[in-house]
Amino acid sequence: xxxERQMMILRAVxxxxxxxxxxxxxxxxxxxxxxxxxxxTIRNELAALEEQGLIEKTHSSSGRIPSGEGYRYYVDHxxxxxxxxxxxxxxxxxxxxxxxxxxxxxxxxxxxxxxxLTSYTAFTLKPELKNSRLSGFRLVxxxxxxxxxxxxxxxxxxxxxxxxxxxxxxxxxLEAVVRLINDQLVGLTLPEVLQKLQADIPxxxxxxxxxxxxxxxxxxxxxxxxxxxxxxxxxxxxxxxxSQDSDVDSLKSLYSLIDKxxxxxxxxxxxSDKISVQIGNEMTNDALRNFSLITATYDxxxxxxxxxxxxxxxxxxxSRMLGIVGAFREELAKKLLDYYxxxxx
Amino acid sequence: xxxERQMMILRAVxxxxxxxxxxxxxxxxxxxxxxxxxxxTIRNELAALEEQGLIEKTHSSSGRIPSGEGYRYYVDHxxxxxxxxxxxxxxxxxxxxxxxxxxxxxxxxxxxxxxxLTSYTAFTLKPELKNSRLSGFRLVxxxxxxxxxxxxxxxxxxxxxxxxxxxxxxxxxLEAVVRLINDQLVGLTLPEVLQKLQADIPxxxxxxxxxxxxxxxxxxxxxxxxxxxxxxxxxxxxxxxxSQDSDVDSLKSLYSLIDKxxxxxxxxxxxSDKISVQIGNEMTNDALRNFSLITATYDxxxxxxxxxxxxxxxxxxxSRMLGIVGAFREELAKKLLDYYxxxxx
DNA sequence: TTTTAGCACTCAAACGTCACAAGTGCTAAG
DNA sequence: CTTAGCACTTGTGACGTTTGAGTGCTAAAA
Numbered sequence: 001x002x003x004e005r006q007m008m009i010l011r012a013v014x015x016x017x018x019x020x021x022x023x024x025x026x027x028x029x030x031x032x033x034x035x036x037x038x039x040x041t042i043r044n045e046l047a048a049l050e051e052q053g054l055i056e057k058t059h060s061s062s063g064r065i066p067s068g069e070g071y072r073y074y075v076d077h078x079x080x081x082x083x084x085x086x087x088x089x090x091x092x093x094x095x096x097x098x099x100x101x102x103x104x105x106x107x108x109x110x111x112x113x114x115x116x117l118t119s120y121t122a123f124t125l126k127p128e129l130k131n132s133r134l135s136g137f138r139l140v141x142x143x144x145x146x147x148x149x150x151x152x153x154x155x156x157x158x159x160x161x162x163x164x165x166x167x168x169x170x171x172x173x174l175e176a177v178v179r180l181i182n183d184q185l186v187g188l189t190l191p192e193v194l195q196k197l198q199a200d201i202p203x204x205x206x207x208x209x210x211x212x213x214x215x216x217x218x219x220x221x222x223x224x225x226x227x228x229x230x231x232x233x234x235x236x237x238x239x240x241x242x243s244q245d246s247d248v249d250s251l252k253s254l255y256s257l258i259d260k261x262x263x264x265x266x267x268x269x270x271x272s273d274k275i276s277v278q279i280g281n282e283m284t285n286d287a288l289r290n291f292s293l294i295t296a297t298y299d300x301x302x303x304x305x306x307x308x309x310x311x312x313x314x315x316x317x318x319s320r321m322l323g324i325v326g327a328f329r330e331e332l333a334k335k336l337l338d339y340y341x342x343x344x345x
Numbered sequence: 346x347x348x349e350r351q352m353m354i355l356r357a358v359x360x361x362x363x364x365x366x367x368x369x370x371x372x373x374x375x376x377x378x379x380x381x382x383x384x385x386t387i388r389n390e391l392a393a394l395e396e397q398g399l400i401e402k403t404h405s406s407s408g409r410i411p412s413g414e415g416y417r418y419y420v421d422h423x424x425x426x427x428x429x430x431x432x433x434x435x436x437x438x439x440x441x442x443x444x445x446x447x448x449x450x451x452x453x454x455x456x457x458x459x460x461x462l463t464s465y466t467a468f469t470l471k472p473e474l475k476n477s478r479l480s481g482f483r484l485v486x487x488x489x490x491x492x493x494x495x496x497x498x499x500x501x502x503x504x505x506x507x508x509x510x511x512x513x514x515x516x517x518x519l520e521a522v523v524r525l526i527n528d529q530l531v532g533l534t535l536p537e538v539l540q541k542l543q544a545d546i547p548x549x550x551x552x553x554x555x556x557x558x559x560x561x562x563x564x565x566x567x568x569x570x571x572x573x574x575x576x577x578x579x580x581x582x583x584x585x586x587x588s589q590d591s592d593v594d595s596l597k598s599l600y601s602l603i604d605k606x607x608x609x610x611x612x613x614x615x616x617s618d619k620i621s622v623q624i625g626n627e628m629t630n631d632a633l634r635n636f637s638l639i640t641a642t643y644d645x646x647x648x649x650x651x652x653x654x655x656x657x658x659x660x661x662x663x664s665r666m667l668g669i670v671g672a673f674r675e676e677l678a679k680k681l682l683d684y685y686x687x688x689x690x
Numbered sequence: 691t692t693t694t695a696g697c698a699c700t701c702a703a704a705c706g707t708c709a710c711a712a713g714t715g716c717t718a719a720g
Numbered sequence: 721c722t723t724a725g726c727a728c729t730t731g732t733g734a735c736g737t738t739t740g741a742g743t744g745c746t747a748a749a750a
């Protein structure tokens with residue numbers, strides 16, 4: 001249990017250290033704090049905080065820096081999100097203000113904006129597609145042997161893929177297959193479609209194609225891709241700013257991490273309505289030891305929920321970052337609702 | 346003009362320095378060289394080479410390192426490509442052996458292979474499309490408002506893009522436009538198509554659509570993208586290995602350079618049948634000061650020529666790298682000819 | 691004329707010493 | 721409970737020394 005004064009001191013330690021990067025000592029704190037106590041008193045309190053594992057020393061006679069637990073306590077109990085700076089508001093307005101023709105453009109642009117605002121690396125994830133429905137399927141013959149499969153969902157997402165047909169398949173056959181798919185599967189959610197694809201569809205298709213496996217593979221492929229969570233990353237290069245003393249190896253593993261959709265999904269974790277902060281030492285991945293991750297969901301009502309996140313050094317100004325993430329999720333939700341309203345009408 | 350012995354010494358200096366990274370002195374050279382002379386003699390020769398600007402000292406009493414001009418002389422006159430290591434041959438065979446369904450897959454995979462072989466960053470560029478021809482165009486209505494434009498070339502490339510039609514356009518109108526395009530433009534090379542698009546096509550289309558601008562934009566867009574040179578990059582992260590003392594800024598500019606197609610095209614320069622080496626100081630871009638670029642074309646007969654390149658530190662083992670690039674261009678050409686043979690038949 | 695041994699000289703890198711500044715813990719008095 | 725005072729610790733940076741690799745030059749040898 002911390003006293004009021006200890007909280008005040010812990011808050012000051014975190015704020016000072018995240019701003020300057022220098023371990024903070026008792027004298028500095030005594031000057032900074034609103035209360036009037038001597039540095040010796042602060043020293044006693046610092047010792048108490050260290051006792052509880054909230055702060056630590058870099059060497060036996062250094063000032064204090066927050067420990068992982070200290071950051072945790074700070075973000076859980078002591079921090080309060082900063083309001084946006086006027087300048088930041090401008091940036092959001094102007095970058096998100098234009099006309100977009102695809103959801104993906106908005107989401108991808110958002111990653112860029114977030115990374116610009118924070119000067120960290122940002123991730124955005126479009127609203128989950130689990131409950132979007134198949135609204136159409138086409139097979140378009142392109143030439144001698146190539147066919148393009150196109151899949152459209154009711155949320156306006158389009159996924160396509162070209163493939164080779166190795167045997168001679170007639171246009172009539174293709175049309176029959178397309179009609180079958182559209183009759184049987186349109187209107188179902190994507191997971192439902194995937195399920196049906198395992199069940200009765202193969203037999204029905206066998207009426208029109210002698211070897212339906214190849215086709216089913218393609219269809220399953222493009223379907224999975226459509227249903228897959230789609231990540232966008234902004235400000236990749238900003239990671240370079242925080243690689244202490246050019247530790248190339250950990251940088252490399254960091255980059256391979258953020259380029260793998262699965263891994264990132266794993267790290268981001270489950271969506272929750274609150275803005276969540278993960279401190280480096282709390283994350284399983286070793287490459288993230290010196291980083292913190294702030295994640296938040298945004299809510300587009302019946303169109304589902306998406307996620308935004310920023311990845312920066314553990315030593316980041318949390319109040320400002322929480323302010324940015326909090327405000328941006330709202331703006332993004334608004335923008336997307338606008339977009340859907342236009343698209344649905 | 347260099348004497349035989351001077352050439353031998355320069356070659357030894359470059360080879361030793363590219364291997365060890367340490368400035369090389371007269372004693373080391375005396376031991377290494379096949380001829381039997383004292384270090385003092387070598388010192389005299391080194392002074393002569395320095396006189397000519399081919400080598401230099403890092404400080405007044407250090408060993409010698411090759412200058413930009415020294416590297417140039419070395420690659421122009423002294424180096425001879427190493428034969429591939431058996432291991433490298435295996436890597437190429439197994440990575441390029443499988444079945445590919447798109448040219449782009451082969452080219453992109455090639456960038457990865459090259460970067461693995463060299464542990465540098467590799468670029469690959471698919472055979473130029475300037476003389477490939479438009480072989481088909483489709484407009485596929487996807488839903489209330491969305492339409493997908495698909496363009497196919499005779500080399501099997503497919504390019505597509507979805508767009509919104511803002512007014513109510515009937516399926517008949519779309520079909521008429523598609524028929525017009527296919528009648529008038531199929532069989533022409535892509536540059537020819539682009540040219541016609543500026544000339545008489547707009548008027549003809551105006552017969553079917555009241556405001557053809559939007560459509561022409563889309564068509565031009567997807568056409569340009571199809572005709573555009575397409576780069577693939579492999580081993581991006583390897584650049585991190587050569588950033589001396591974590592010079593974050595130059596690293597960043599390096600990365601933004603290689604992510605911009607236009608800039609890269611610029612740096613790679615014009616194709617030439619010989620394998621070409623550009624030494625850091627010869628390149629205009631400052632971020633490349635400490636790098637060298639080896640580029641080579643590969644030739645797929647009537648299907649045009651493409652390019653491969655590797656970017657590594659100026660201090661790279663040129664003989665080995667030239668061997669790899671030389672061998673790989675052959676393998677790639679063979680593979681592509683195989684691919685086209687299958688596709689064309 | 692070319693090569694070589696010898697020698698004085700240069701410089702980076704490694705190392706130890708020293709003083710300094712910032713900070714701590716502890717004690718004893720307020 | 722707070723604070724002044726003090727001894728103690730440690731990173732940092734300045735400075736001088738030593739060491740080793742390498743150079744240029746000179747004069748003798750080939």
